[in-house]
Amino acid sequence: MKKNRVFSSAAFAIVTLLFGLNSQANAAQCGNGPGGFETWKQQFAGEARAKGIGGAGIAALQQTNYASATINADRSLHSFKLSLDQFLAKRGAPAIVSRGRSMKQRNAALFASIQQRYGVPPGPLIAIWGMETGFGSQRGNQNMLSSIATLAYDCRRPEYFTDQLYAALKLIDRGTLSGSQRGSMHGEIGQTQFLPKTMLEYGVGNLESASGALTSTANFLKAHGWRAGAGYQPGEPNFAAIEEWNAAQVYQKAIALMGRQIDGGE
Incomplete structure (x- = not known):
């Protein structure tokens, strides 16, 4: 009986292995x-x-x-290999900051509502908006x-x-x-460029509208640990949420720097 049980276990393992190999063979390659x-x-x-x-x-x-x-x-994502100064120059950071301050004033009620609900100040949201699509003008x-x-x-x-x-x-x-x-090229959509899975999990309203995109971005940041009133520069608590938005370190630092300038810092 023991010998038969051992044989049955081995046979079961072989059948399982063959089934797994067959499933892999049939999977989309x-x-x-x-x-x-x-x-x-x-x-x-x-x-x-x-x-x-x-x-x-x-x-x-x-x-x-x-x-x-x-x-x-x-195959050609070279800009994320630039230094911070090179990256800021290539992305037109001074123009983003200048226009971003204007957009902050023009949409003051929207940003106040977002900050009250999600705890995220205007600066980083506007920096992301400007960096991703030139404030909605270049969505791909x-x-x-x-x-x-x-x-x-x-x-x-x-x-x-x-x-x-x-x-x-x-x-x-x-x-x-x-x-x-x-x-855009990788399938990002909307004014702050959400991929579909991120949209499915954090999208609020119409991402093609400024209000929907900015609200969704704030929702994403809050869900990734953003704390109202805490700093968002490198080394400060909320920088970790910015890191979750984009994996490139030079991008993360650029958002933090431009956000601070838009919010009134230097």
Whole structure:
């Protein structure tokens, strides 16, 4: 009996291993060029259906195309390697600060409401707004879903963008987004450039409007530990929330510096 039990356990392990290998073989496989994208799309659609993505999301996925411009942009992220001074100059920090102070005065009631609810002062929100889209003027003209699907297929960061793709498909199923939504090179949308998963978790209102985008950004920062009244420069408590917004250190420091200048500091 003991021998039979050992054999049965071994047989079960082999069957489990073979099942796992078969599942992996049937999973959507990443690629490094456009050649396998259509096959990947069909495989991914099957996985998406199994995870509960509905007809609208699947139909939108089927209309996506391989986004070569997105891949080219993803391979050319050089500005985050600049020094802080170089980065500020390249991004036009003085102009952002100058216009940001004007935007703060012009939208005083909105920023007061946001600060009262979320504890986030205008400076860092305006710095993010100016840095991301030039205060809403440059939101990108790429097909959002094609960009994200391409990055989910690409072998460089498939896990990260697969999560973004599922979030986008859920938002399409809900009617919050459409398959024709335009965005930036990596699929960011709205006036402060939310990726779909971030939008799903922290979006408040219409991200294409200034009020919706700024409120959503404040909601994100609060959810990542922002404390009302605490400082947000490097080494101060709220800088950690800015770090969660963007992983590039030079970007984080630029937001903190410009935010302080907009809020009235030097």
